Amino acid sequence: MNKDLLTxxxxxxxxIYPLMPIMYFILKNSAKxxxxxxxxxxxxxxxxxxxxxxxxxxxxxxRLRAVCLILAVIPVSCFFTGxxxxxxxxxxxxxxxxxxxxxxxxxxxxxxxxxxKQENKWFGETQGAALLDTRVSFSAMKRxxxxxxxxxxxxxxxPVAVGVATRAEGAMMAMYVTDAVLTxxxxxxxxILYRQRAEVIDSNTSxxxxxxxxxxxxxxxxxxxLTWSTGVFSLLIWLLINGSxxxxxxxxxxxxxxxxxxxxxxxxxxxxxxxxxxESGRDKFVDLDRYWMLGLFYYNPADKHFMVNDRIGVGxxxxxxxxxxxxxMAFAVVCMLAMPAFGVWMMSEEFTAPYVEVSESAIxxxxxxLEYRVDFADISSVGLLGEMPASKRVAGTGFTALLKGRFNAxxxxxxxxxxxxxxxxxxxxxxxxxxxxxxxxxxDETLATFERLSKSVD
Amino acid sequence: MLxxxxxxxxxxxxxxxxxxxxxxxADGRLSPGEKLPTIRELANEAGINMMTANxxxxxxxxxxxxxxxxxxxAIVCAGxxxxxxxxxxxxxxxxxxxxxKLLVAEAKLDGVPESELLELCTELYNxxxx
Numbered sequence: 370m371n372k373d374l375l376t377x378x379x380x381x382x383x384x385i386y387p388l389m390p391i392m393y394f395i396l397k398n399s400a401k402x403x404x405x406x407x408x409x410x411x412x413x414x415x416x417x418x419x420x421x422x423x424x425x426x427x428x429x430x431x432r433l434r435a436v437c438l439i440l441a442v443i444p445v446s447c448f449f450t451g452x453x454x455x456x457x458x459x460x461x462x463x464x465x466x467x468x469x470x471x472x473x474x475x476x477x478x479x480x481x482x483x484x485x486k487q488e489n490k491w492f493g494e495t496q497g498a499a500l501l502d503t504r505v506s507f508s509a510m511k512r513x514x515x516x517x518x519x520x521x522x523x524x525x526x527x528p529v530a531v532g533v534a535t536r537a538e539g540a541m542m543a544m545y546v547t548d549a550v551l552t553x554x555x556x557x558x559x560x561i562l563y564r565q566r567a568e569v570i571d572s573n574t575s576x577x578x579x580x581x582x583x584x585x586x587x588x589x590x591x592x593x594x595l596t597w598s599t600g601v602f603s604l605l606i607w608l609l610i611n612g613s614x615x616x617x618x619x620x621x622x623x624x625x626x627x628x629x630x631x632x633x634x635x636x637x638x639x640x641x642x643x644x645x646x647x648e649s650g651r652d653k654f655v656d657l658d659r660y661w662m663l664g665l666f667y668y669n670p671a672d673k674h675f676m677v678n679d680r681i682g683v684g685x686x687x688x689x690x691x692x693x694x695x696x697x698m699a700f701a702v703v704c705m706l707a708m709p710a711f712g713v714w715m716m717s718e719e720f721t722a723p724y725v726e727v728s729e730s731a732i733x734x735x736x737x738x739l740e741y742r743v744d745f746a747d748i749s750s751v752g753l754l755g756e757m758p759a760s761k762r763v764a765g766t767g768f769t770a771l772l773k774g775r776f777n778a779x780x781x782x783x784x785x786x787x788x789x790x791x792x793x794x795x796x797x798x799x800x801x802x803x804x805x806x807x808x809x810x811x812x813d814e815t816l817a818t819f820e821r822l823s824k825s826v827d
Numbered sequence: 828m829l830x831x832x833x834x835x836x837x838x839x840x841x842x843x844x845x846x847x848x849x850x851x852x853a854d855g856r857l858s859p860g861e862k863l864p865t866i867r868e869l870a871n872e873a874g875i876n877m878m879t880a881n882x883x884x885x886x887x888x889x890x891x892x893x894x895x896x897x898x899x900x901a902i903v904c905a906g907x908x909x910x911x912x913x914x915x916x917x918x919x920x921x922x923x924x925x926x927x928k929l930l931v932a933e934a935k936l937d938g939v940p941e942s943e944l945l946e947l948c949t950e951l952y953n954x955x956x957x
Contacts, residue, residue, distance in 0.1 A: 498833040501872040503857070506864050566872050572829045653829075671834030672874035 374456065374769055378447050381460050383621055386444060387628055388464065392471045393437040398636070399475065400426040403643040403681050404570050404580070405493075405650040408475065409664020410482045411657070414650040416491040422482065429478040436474060440467050453768045454719035458712025465705050472665065479664040486658075493656030499672075500655045505567040505577045512563065513589045518556040521600025525552035528607035548603035555599055559592035565678050565685065571654040576645060583641045587634040587683045594630035598623060638683045662689075666698075719768040722810030723787050725796060727821040732798065734787035734807040736773055741787055743798055743805055748826055752797045753819055754806065757790040778806070796822065828856040832873050840875055844883035848903075849892060854954050857903045863893060865900035 400408055402417045407426060416422060443463050447456040486492075528545040531537075537545070568580035602623040609615035660669040667677050670690040679686050687694035723736045732748075734741040757772070758779045765774010765786075772786040781797075781804055788795050788808030796819050798805040809815040828851045832843055851857040863884075864872065870880040884901055887893045895901040934944050 495831050497835060498831045499873055501830050501832070501864075501869075503828045503830060503851075503861075503863050506868040506872055564871065566874070569829070669834065669874075673870075673876055674874045677874075 371769060373767065374451075374453050375448075377453060378456055380617065380621075381447070381457070382444055384624060385460055385464055388467050389437055389441050391628070391632060392467060393433065395635070396433055396471050396475050397430055398639055399681065400429055401639075401643055402647070403639060404568075404646050405654050405656075406680055408482050409479045409658075409661060409680065410486055411493060411654070412486060412491055412650065413493065413654065414648065416486070416489065417650065419489075421485060425478060425482055425485065429474065432478075433471060433474055436470055440470065452716075452719055452770060454712070454715035458709065458716055461708035461712045465708055468705070476663040476665065483658065483664075493650075493654045495653060496656045497659050498655075499657070500569045500571075502567060502569050502574050502577045504574050505569065505581055507563060507565050507567045507581055507585070510563075510581065510585055513559070513593070517593060518559075518596050521597045522549075522553050522556055524600040525549040525603035528603060531607070545603070545607060548599070548606065552596060552599045552603060555592060556596040559589060559596075561676065561685070562588045562592075564676070566674075568678065569655060570646060571649050571652060573649070576649065579645055580642060583638055583645075584678070584683050587638040591631055591634040591683065594634075595627060598626045598630070635682045635684065639681055642681060715768070718766060719771050721771075722792075723771070723773070723789060723807070724809045724814065725787075725807045725818045727818055727825060729825075732796075732807070732818075732822055734805070736771070736787055740773060741785060741805060741807070743800060745826055747800045747802075749799045749801060751799070751819070751822055751826055753816075754795040754797050755793055757788070757793065757795060757806070760784075760786070781806075794819075798822075830873070832875070840873075841879050841882040841886065844869070844873075844880070845886045848883075848887055849890075852892060852903055859903055859905035861903045863901040863903065866895075868900070 399406075402412070405411050405413070405417075407417060407422065408429060412422065440463070443466075444460060447459050450456045450459070526549050529542070529549050532542045532545050562585060565584070567577055568584055569577045570580065571577075602619065605619055606616060609619060657669075658664075660667055660672075661680065662668055664680075666689055667686050668689045672688055672690065674688055675691045675694055676685050677688055678684075687697060689695055689698060718737065721737055723734060723740075726733045726735065730746075731742050731744045733739055733743075758781065760772065760776040760778035760781075762772075763775040763777055763783070765776070766772070767774075767776075770789050770791055772788055772790055774786065776784055776786050778784050778786075784804040784806055786806050788806060789810065790808075792808055792810065792812060792815070794812060794815055795806050795808040796815060798807070807815075809818060828847075830844060830847050832840055834840070836843065838846070848857065848863070852859075857863075863869075866877060866880045866884055869875075869884075870877045873880070884893065884895050887901070888895045891904060893901045893903055931944065
């Protein structure tokens with residue numbers, strides 16, 4: 370395996386692999402009773418101790434563990450493929466599968482538990498009704514000091530200001546501006562909290578207050594962490610911009626900090642919810658199961674809210690009865706499905722052989738279409754290259770079997786490539802502006818084209 | 828106090844809120860002087876339209892059950908002070924009389940004995956602290 374492919378595989382593995390334990394632990398945790406919910410089904414206190422319910426939850430956990438272990442092995446196969454497009458396709462398809470399959474198992478067991486609930490009529494008195502406590506309101510709760518968000522936002526603006534003053538390169542400026550906008554955006558996003566509802570699960574006002582307070586606390590902590598880490602990341606990336614390895618390490622560290630802080634808040638909140646609501650469900654309790662399809666998707670046309678609280682933890686979901694939520698969901702589904710489709714496109718790119726053609730007045734390099742055309746009048750010299758030197762991609766495609774676009778080749782400098790580096794020799798065309806290096810699908814083809822080109826140029 | 832809003836019920840949502848606040852005051856779950864959520868908070872927490880929440884509060888205010896203003900929200904009244912229909916404390920209003928008349932007629936048609944109905948009325952009247 371070449372070094373580039375190995376590096377890409379390692380980076381991708383570090384970025385996507387945490388998805389599996391996250392999925393496993395989040396779904397496994399949903400089988401533990403909290404806020405009167407088990408596997409997304411609202412159950413009264415007695416039903417939560419029922420042997421059949423506990424057996425179903427245990428079976429779910431066993432099945433989930435087995436599937437996650439199998440799924441965890443799949444990304445390892447990337448290290449045995451010799452091609453980048455195949456490797457990336459496996460990884461992108463895996464992301465989709467690693468999300469869909471565990472949730473499908475959850476949906477199956479949720480449905481089975483719901484059927485058990487119906488058979489035993491374990492319904493709440495307030496089935497389908499929204500409960501609100503007149504003494505608990507989220508929007509009236511104490512808010513975090515907004516000044517705490519200011520330093521990271523200012524830190525993220527520093528690279529933009531310096532970039533403007535020193536007239537930094539366009540791509541760099543775009544990155545600094547993106548980071549600054551991201552930091553400011555995250556800091557503003559925390560305000561969504563105050564549009565959320567208080568957490569009411571039964572008639573116990575103190576419990577509702579405590580649950581709402583837990584949500585507020587962990588939500589604010591998460592967004593403070595996110596804003597600070599994004600602000601600091603923006604600043605450090607600006608300071609380390611010349612060291613590519615430093616940027617990679619920094620990016621991985623940033624993703625790790627974000628994931629750890631978000632997951633830590635989610636699980637701490639869940640633990641507190643579990644502890645506080647252990648005795649709930651003996652009397653009147655909220656039962657909104659009819660609005661939660663498969664325990665995952667909220668659909669309530671009577672609810673004017675676009676965003677709703679997740680049933681457990683501190684996350685939010687959308688009300689699919691609102692048109693904007695449907696659009697958002699459709700967009701998310703398209704994005705998910707686009708990942709394997711993108712992989713297929715990458716493979717077709719990598720395995721389509723480039724070819725070179727000589728006409729009466731120019732040489733043309735083709736791949737999926739015409740990539741480059743160099744008129745004979747512009748050519749200073751032509752030559753053959755037996756081996757492609759190490760080259761760094763500036764813009765374009767850098768696969769194992771395809772180099773296409775702008776590169777910086779060692780010993781040659783800036784150049785434009787359209788070739789399969791595994792199939793030498795390559796035709797080198799030097800013009801006053803830049804150097805072109807082309808190659809065909811086979812050595813014989815390239816040599817024949819080179820002969821024709823040499824005669825035409827002479 | 829817990830407000831229960833049934834989205835699929837036949838009773839309009841503003842009336843569900845009004846009825847529950849009245850019952851809450853009557854049985855002591857809402858104390859005189861207690862602060863209720865503002866219209867915005869109520870609409871947000873229940874996931875209902877601000878107009879619906881406003882309609883419920885306007886009705887309660889008109890009946891003298893609450894004092895509401897835009898700044899401090901709504902406060903539960905001690906009695907029916909300020910009731911717009913002119914009902915005075917201790918006197919059965921025309922509204923109560925006509926409502927009760929309908930309920931008695933329905934019970935009569937359903938064959939509920941008079942003694943049982945009176946017993947139920949006494950029981951319901953004595954529920955709570957008011």
